[in-house]
Amino acid sequence: MNFRQMAADRHTYAADWKARTGGKVADYFEPYFPEEIAYAAGILPVRVLAEHEPDVISDKWIYGACFPARDMINQFLRGRMDYMDGLVNVEGCQWIFNAYEVITNNKPALFRHYLFLPDYTDSTTSKDVLRSELAVFRERLEAWTGRDITDEKLDHAIAVYNENRLLLRRICELRRADRPVLTGSEYMDMLLANQVMDKAEMNGLLEQFLRELEGRQPGRDTIRLMLIGSETWNSDLERLVESLGGNVVVDELDNGTSYFWNPVYPQKDRLMALALRYLGRPHNPVKDNNWRRRPEHIFELAEDYHVDGAIISKQIYCHLHGTDNYAVWRLLRERHIPFHYMERDMSVPEEETALRLEAFLNQVRAGATRLAGWHRKAVL
Template identity: 40%
Template sequence: MANQTVLDQETFETFRNWRVNRAQYAKEWKERTGGKVMGYFCTYAPEELMYAAGILPVRILGSHEVQDVTEPHIFAMFCPFCRDCLAQGLKGRFDYLDGIMIAQSCLHIRQSFTSWQKHIPTDYSYYLPMPHHVQSPRATPFLTKELEVFKQSLEKWLGKGIDDQAIDDAIAVYNRNRQLMWKVFELRKGDSPPLTGEEAMEVVLSSQMVDKQDHNAALERLLAQLSKRETTRPTGTRLMILGSEDDDVEFINMVESCGATFVIDDHCTGTRYFWNNVEPDGDPLPRIAERYVKRVPCPTKDWPNRTRVAHVLELAKSYDVQGAIVMQQKFCDPHELDIPALTKALNEAGIKTLFLEFDVTVPIGQFKVRVEAFLEMLQEDELF
């Protein structure tokens, strides 16, 4: 990490270790709690309900390594992210999972789920029909009913009931995590953000892999230390990153080593994961449903009104963004369709954009040349 600091480096190492050693964490968690671990695809998975059942929900993510195991199962023109996720299952890297589930988002990741269901032995699997038309007034009642069915399915699998108190407790733990994440991200609005984009990515990625109570305790330690952090690292150009899945820490590190800092993002392994809370009062299932229906949308669900563009512009403004890197997983149609509108809106707001297409492996050297040219252009703009 590049920051010169009085911060206890162990605090950030905790988040990094959780991300890197996610399998070990999950196995130890199982031994410690006797609970089950559920792998989920896509951030529309209602984690609160699983957590209330004593389950640890963990996000299935790829490894960014070359692989040749998915070809018989999934079309090569499906996005690299969903092929990389499936490869992890086929290679046995998630052998500690007791179950898998998905809440409907895009067809590509659903294919990863379906192939996993068919070819990788798992005790439990569940497909949740999360509605696409989230702007419909019928979306929340529809999802509430689907959550009831999911709850019954979990109860049958686990052989025990999930009561409202347990769901309320789970909501409180998850909402606490979101509040703490916001506080950390708020600090990035300042002239000298006390954490780099790489550090922020470690924090948010690890939250998708570990028990939120452990994560909350680590976030509280982090916040106490960040307020005292002495940052001597120059912030450089303030950047935003936009896209679908982006967990490429090496890429973020490369960009920030070129004289820039990522101060905010809109992608589903970043802010879209934690941005919206569950309302605190009332019947728990409709409140959970409402949270997932009203959250910052993935482009697959952002119609007929395009709400994401206004959200991205608001983020760019409040985090004082100077340039945006628009990354796209190759062949990802939902995001590709959003990019022209996003780029136009950002450019009209005076924020230049750099488009980069990501594959399973990221050509860091080639990207570096393009990033350096982009940053040079932004720095020249600042002079005039």
């Protein structure tokens, strides 16, 4: 099953899907996007995947942004996404917001919507304001598509998405084994394909994939790694790790486990059920800013998947991940989890990155662990 090709063919797939179903395609950036509501309106929600392509466009519009945001502008303004009907921004980071603004200002025909999802996710009133926003969003989609988003349609969408999450979770669980039957790159390719395809169709493929995996022999004995940090849009880093004798067995990425970790618990008030789901998912740095949950969640994953070490890969110019680094590094150091931190843009300089990761893997092989805490004297 070539998930990598499916993700690469996403533009063709979306255009085909439109022709087949008569539906609309709406892109989104942040995995906080309440896809169920769009799906219930007969819309195909597609995550914008950043790439690396020579970019003579974005510098004119944006300064100091992370490279994914720049690349997204580049893609849109070059017309790569002209088959797309709408673009939704769920409150996230400012670089993506700026990209959203530039794109929609340049493509006025796009349906566009800004959905406020509180950064303060765990206030008593957060669910109420998000529910209100979801109600507004539903109305807007109904007006745009001319279709009523009934409770029945929402129930169906929630069921499809919950099934999708469950399948992904089951596949992810297989990576807890000592010698997982799938590699980190396979898993990430699958996730990326999942984020650009119709979930109902994808569920069929995932079931098939799961059966295939359950029939596989155990994989190689490798160094078990966790990938933490900025969102990803390809599996380059995972493949590089595999070439060096490691395997990413779990991640704490916004587009990774955090994307599918928790289901919607159906309740009579469907919008409230969705609000609670999105507010209750594992949070990225933008949303993890009152009750600090992210560090402990990282540790739980590391424990559950008994990782040997972690790679923190941060997009340069990401203020949010950069600010969270302190808490994450501190946790990993205190819990004696070796980690390697790297900054990157949309390209991965293979040799240089391989050198760093090789050194890290050698360190882990030798059983080295970080000392508790750190020496302040080295800083002064």
